Amino acid sequence: MQFDLSEEQHELVTFIRSLLQQRSDSTAVRRAIASDAGFDPEVWRVLCEEIGAASLAIPEEYGGAGFTAYETHLVLEELGYALTPSPYLGSVAIAAQALLASGNDEACARLLPGIAAGTSIATLAWGDAVGRWSPDTTDVVATPGEPWRLSGTVPLVLDGTAADVVLVIAQTPDGPGLFEVIAPEAIERDRTPAVDPTLQFATLRFDGTPAVPIAIGDAAHFDAVRDRALTAISALQVGAAARGLDMTVDYAKQRVQFGRQIGSFQALKHRMADLHVRVDTARTASRAAAWAVANDAPEVPELAALAKSWCSEGLDLVASETVQLHGGIGITWEHDAQLVFKRAHATGQLFGTASEQRTRLAHSLGIVGG
Structure with a gap:
């Protein structure tokens, strides 16, 4: 393993750190926490459009920069240091990676370009009623059909109120599956107060919500x-x-x-x-x-x-x-x-x-x- 940063990685860290020092100081963090969005849309725009931070670990064929999850990791360290409220963890580091891990080329080609550009915010709804993240215990059930229908409740969904791309892990007759909600605006969403006010959580409720499968039955x-x-x-x-x-x-x-x-x-x-x-x-x-x-x-x-x-x-x-x-x-x-x-x-x-x-x-x- 080699942890010494390359010249490009050093530049990335320098750009991110400079941005956050200028636009995400203590006062700005508190202002973002108090806003309706829960984060600063302008900081998010600069991160995605001018620095390209959201595209780093997304392959070029899906609109990304073609780097790796290691570069995304360096961005997260800097966001963690600044305590910056941001959809980066939920949208880029988790939801986008769930899409890539699925191996579904069609879904990746359709959804990842928007996530890479920062114009879409994605979320992964997974946790069960007692806050566990395991495919075996998810409380959402997917009923086969054209389209599939999701029913159940998922608490502790990162950036669940802001997301326009909603991915859900649900139980199917063939095991757990990853689904994309067809009409995200139809989901009932309740913002959940968090111990850490820089993290935005929501409870999502599905009641026969239409969805399309991305991957089913693949435990790995x-x-x-x-x-x-x-x-x-x-x-x-x-x-x-x-x-x-x-x-x-x-x-x-x-x-x-x-x-x-x-x-x-x-x-x-x-x-x-x-x-x-x-x-x-x-x-x-x-x-x-x-x-x-x-x-x-x-x-x-x-x-x-x-x-x-x-x-x-x-x-x-x-x-x-x-x-x-x-x-x-x-x-x-x-x-x-x-x-x-x-x-x-x-x-x-x-x-x-x-x-x-x-x-x-x-x-x-x-x-x-x-």
Whole structure:
């Protein structure tokens, strides 16, 4: 595995970072959170039209730039660092990858160009009533016909209110299937308040909703979608953890107690050094999974589970220390420490907790049976 960035990747990171520093600072993030859309459409336009960030991992034959999921991963790290509200995770890193993993050329040719251009926002409706993401437990049932009909409810759908391309995993007589809703405007959508206000969730209700099948009965397809989602989420977590660490180090250099900067106290130095190690190892685990996804490596399931587990717990630790080492201001709305803390709690649950990932990893490696 090679994690040193190429010249093109360095340029990409520089462009994204510059954009977010200019247009997605703390004030802009709060303004976007409070808006009806939940994100800044102008930042989204620049990301997609001027930088081409949404097209990176989409092949050229489908209107993309023909790079890999690794470049998308680098964008997600920067979005995570800036805490930027954006449809990028749900639309580009999950829904678009679900289409690509399906192997359905017709659906890819029809839907991916709009996602790559940023003119369409896609979402994948998957979670069951208790918030699990598994094809075996989805609560939506697909009834065969011309067209197929979907019935059921899906909570915790990323960008579910804004999406004009709605993909749904549903149960069929032949096993789980991936479907595209024919008339997205007919779906009943309820916005779901989230712990992390920078993430937009919705509950979608289907009542005989017409849909077309994209892939049916391919268990490997759904495993691949979950692994790609876990890897993408870990990138957001790494970015947020790096943000929390940088904020804490900067504050420790400024805050004076007992006539000294608090960063000069050995006990706090040790704590921040430990955080640095956790952030660095989380980045390594996350990028290892991204490299495996980009190269179709056989280790993807193990590395994706490892990345999500390690990055979830790493961000949780960094967020807790960020709040504590900032003292009382760390929990106020006006300070960004609380956004890091909320990002840790929300993403730690998304597509499975650290404990669930370790269980999957143990089964995959044959450490436990079943």
